[in-house]
Amino acid sequence: MTDTAALRRETCSPHRFRVGDRVRVRVAYPIGHVRTPFYIRGKSGIIERLCGSFPNPEELAYARSGLPALPLYRVRFLQRELWPDYVGRPADTLEAEIYQHWLQAEEVPP
Amino acid sequence: MSGDHEAEDGHLPHGGHLPHGEIRPDQDDSLTYYRAMETAVRELLIEKGVLTAADVRRQIEAMDSRGPHGGAMMVARAWVDTAFKQRMLEDGSAAARELGLEIGPLNLIVVENTSAVHNVIVCTLCSCYPRMLLGLPPDWYKSRNYRSRTVREPRAVLAEFGTLIPADTRICVHDSTADMRYLVLPRRPENTEHLSEAQLAALVTRDSMIGVSVIEE
Numbered sequence: 001m002t003d004t005a006a007l008r009r010e011t012c013s014p015h016r017f018r019v020g021d022r023v024r025v026r027v028a029y030p031i032g033h034v035r036t037p038f039y040i041r042g043k044s045g046i047i048e049r050l051c052g053s054f055p056n057p058e059e060l061a062y063a064r065s066g067l068p069a070l071p072l073y074r075v076r077f078l079q080r081e082l083w084p085d086y087v088g089r090p091a092d093t094l095e096a097e098i099y100q101h102w103l104q105a106e107e108v109p110p
Numbered sequence: 111m112s113g114d115h116e117a118e119d120g121h122l123p124h125g126g127h128l129p130h131g132e133i134r135p136d137q138d139d140s141l142t143y144y145r146a147m148e149t150a151v152r153e154l155l156i157e158k159g160v161l162t163a164a165d166v167r168r169q170i171e172a173m174d175s176r177g178p179h180g181g182a183m184m185v186a187r188a189w190v191d192t193a194f195k196q197r198m199l200e201d202g203s204a205a206a207r208e209l210g211l212e213i214g215p216l217n218l219i220v221v222e223n224t225s226a227v228h229n230v231i232v233c234t235l236c237s238c239y240p241r242m243l244l245g246l247p248p249d250w251y252k253s254r255n256y257r258s259r260t261v262r263e264p265r266a267v268l269a270e271f272g273t274l275i276p277a278d279t280r281i282c283v284h285d286s287t288a289d290m291r292y293l294v295l296p297r298r299p300e301n302t303e304h305l306s307e308a309q310l311a312a313l314v315t316r317d318s319m320i321g322v323s324v325i326e327e
Contacts, residue, residue, distance in 0.1 A: 035235060035287050035288050036287070037234050037235060037285065037287060039234075039261065039262075040285075051217070051219075051288075051289065051290055052217070052289075054288070054289045057288065072288055072289060072290075074219075074290075076282075079281075079283075082261075082262075083262055086262075087263065087265075087266075088263070088264070088265050088281065089277060089278075089279075089280060089281070091280045092264070092265075092280055092281045092282070092283075093280065093281075093282045093283070094261060094282070094283040094284075094285060095282060095283070095284050095285070096284075096285040096287045097285075097286070097287045097288035097289065097290055098287070098288075099288065
């Protein structure tokens with residue numbers, strides 16, 4: 001456990017996003033073990049917090065090291081963004097954990 | 111990878127009801143691919159002396175005996191100790207360890223219910239759950255119905271639990287998609303100022319820490 005943690009610190013991809021950044025989830029359909037749900041692909045949200053870095057589950061699932069570890073973010077979406085027919089309060093939100101390689105920076109309209 | 115990723119299908123025909131006279135089948139009466147693999151791996155580990163059958167039994171018993179007490183302890187402490195609550199919201203795992211709870215490598219995020227926001231937890235991809243603090247997840251938490259609908263129509267799902275969220279309260283759904291696990295810090299009921307921390311902990315229900323219910327006075 002300690003060895004893994006040390007190894008992870010030494011082999012991390014640098015963080016590309018900060019809290020409050022607007023991001024969009026990549027639209028991609030790779031085969032295999034993926035922990036980005038379909039319903040948030042292509043959707044735009046805000047970085048809520050940084051969770052640290054973790055070995056890539058898409059590699060871990062196939063007994064590879066998953067290194068370098070990837071930054072993991074919690075992204076906040078408006079429910080209306082996820083579901084155009086959302087019934088509920090417009091301010092209702094959803095937060096999900098997303099690995100950095102699934103996120104793209106999005107220009108904020110002036 | 112975390113050991114608590116799993117998805118189980120407890121599906122029964124006829125909307126969960128069996129026609130009169132039929133016997134409800136056991137859920138483990140068929141040797142599926144994964145059951146065969148689990149048995150094979152377990153027997154190999156024992157045969158090669160990596161672990162013993164008693165080790166396996168002890169682990170199963172330890173997991174089966176876990177309940178929501180750890181989570182309830184954290185909630186009660188947060189209610190009586192504002193500084194602890196602050197530390198818990200900043201780093202849930204550290205707060206759990208501070209209370210002496212054994213949580214292993216759990217990465218915990220605690221989210222606080224207030225009059226302005228109500229939080230509810232779901233894992234759409236499988237059934238991630240803070241087992242070290244809440245015990246085994248309830249069957250409904252692992253159902254496709256709960257997992258698919260909570261992200262899409264949380265107010266309707268909560269209403270089915272008898273939980274009506276006021277229109278001016280924002281609902282925040284947390285989809286536990288990766289390495290973090292979640293605990294809801296429910297609101298402290300009114301008129302509980304006279305209760306001790308232990309008495310407060312006894313009020314805290316499992317469902318309130320998942321966020322599908324609130325704690326009644």
